Amino acid sequence: MFEIVQIAGQAYKGYGYSFINGKIVFIPFVETNEKVAIKITKEKKDYCLAEVVDILESTKTRKKPFCKYFGLCGGCHYQHIHYNQQLNIKSQILKNILKRIGHISLDNIEIIKSKQTFYRHRVKFQKKAEKIGFFKQNSNEFLEINYCPILVKLINSYIKNHKDLEIEVDSFFKLATNKNEPLRIDLSFIAKDAYIDYKMGSFTQVNLDANKTLINLILNLVKGENVFEAFCGIGNFTIPLALKNHKVEAFEIDELSIETLKQNAKRLSLDIKTTQCDLNKPINYKKPIDTLILDPPRSGSLNLMHFINNKKPNQVIYVSCEPPTLARDLSILKNYTLEKIFLLDMFPNTYHFETIAVLSLISK
Ligand SMILES: C[S@@+](CC[C@H](N)C(=O)[O-])C[C@H]1O[C@@H](n2cnc3c(N)ncnc32)[C@H](O)[C@@H]1O
Incomplete structure (x- = not known):
């Protein structure tokens, strides 16, 4: 059976929503104010999921998706919406989440x-x-593809030319860039000939252009000499900060990432103290901190919030890929003002984005 609804707003994870008999229905690939015919695909106690059967009235910001797999493939959520409108939607969603979960109201x-x-x-x-x-x-249903306009052209050429090779799926880029050669983050925009070499297996940012923007943003925001960096990975921020003469101590759970960071620091003659540890466990750190940077996984970091409340660094820079846990964590901080929030669109055409929250201590 079909229902006709008007989309009332946009929710996180790429859905629009509407209501049927007071119950919220989440619908992918729509936009606020559109009138659509839908079919309910899942009915739960508190909500329903539905799919669009027909678009009866569309918005001016709707456009033709540029990928033939859009709507089938699970990767993209917003190809049907003009880019500036995608950004408006993401920013509104971030504001809503900060307000609903973190009780934080923001104008800008x-x-x-x-x-x-x-x-x-x-x-x-x-x-x-x-x-x-x-x-x-x-779903876990397989969709064959021979092209993906979100992936860099090098990987696309590899899909076309080597499709029938036996490959480890998560080593794809390694194979595409010629077997065992190390992969590289170029940092020559910070210091001549500087770079970070790494191997598959550690976390790295997937959008290298946007990553450059992120590194520059952090370098511009950081105040003071002593930086405590939590969840440092292979040193994507650590090495640039040390190149800019900050005294950084970096903390991370993954052994390969820490080893990679150390090797890169050694090659660049940078004095960086690293600690391999689980940041969900109590942190014992006595030295003064001017700026604390954290870039946790999606689960966020309640433990770091308690550490910050006790330690009181002058500045906190929180980089997050998951707005709900960011909002939850920020709501716990005492004595800090939110100076600025940036939404860096690292993942255009998907619902994902990075948020960078900058906070300063009100009083010790
Ligand atoms: C989002 S990544 C950020 C890495 C780095 N800032 C970058 O830009 O590449 C999160 C990092 O946190 C690390 N991590 C996850 N859980 C952790 C934990 N409990 N303690 C310490 N590090 C953890 C992961 O290994 C990963 O390197």
Whole structure:
């Protein structure tokens, strides 16, 4: 049975929402104010999921998606919406989440755009027999692809030319860049000939252009000499900060990442103290901190919030890929004002984005 609804607003994770008999219904690939015919696909106690059967009235910001797999593939959520409107939606969603979960009201979010296609440098493919693909939207069903306009052109050429090779799916980029050569983050925009070499297996940012913007933003924001950096990975921020003469101590759980950071620091003759540790456990750190930077996984970091409340660094820079945990964590901080929030669109055409929150201590 079909229902006709008007889209009331946009929710996180790419959905629009509407209500049927007071119950919220989440619908992908729509935009606020559109009138659509939908079919309910899942009914839960508190909400329903639905799919669009027909668009009866569309918005002016709707456009034709540029990828033939859009709507089938689980990767993109917003190709049907003009880019500036995607940014408005993301910023509104961030504001709503900060208010609802963190009780934080904000007038201003500074939006930083990035390149809309061919930006992704790393990917995890699914493989079925000799075929390469992704999972379909909200399922484990395989979808064969021969092209992805979100991935960099190098990876696309690899899909075309080497489709029938036996490959480890998460080593795809390594193979595409010639077997065992180390991968590289170029830092020559900070210091001549500077770079970070790394191997597959550690976390790295997937959009290298937007990553440059992120590094520059952090370098411009950081105040003071002594920096405590939590969840440092392979040193994506650590090495640039040390190149700019900050005294950084970096903390991370992953052994390979810490080893990679150390090797890169050694080659660049940088004096960086690293600690391999689980930041969910109590942190014992006695030295003064001017700026604390954290870039946790999606789960956020309640433990770091308690550490910050006790330690009281002058400045906190929180880099987050998951607004709900960011909002939860910020609401716990005592004695800090939120100076600025940036929305860096690292993942155009998907619902994902990075948020950078800058806070300063009100009083010790
Ligand atoms: C979002 S990444 C950020 C890495 C780095 N800032 C970058 O830009 O590449 C999060 C990092 O946190 C690390 N991590 C996850 N859980 C952790 C924990 N409990 N303690 C310490 N580090 C952790 C991961 O290994 C990963 O390197």
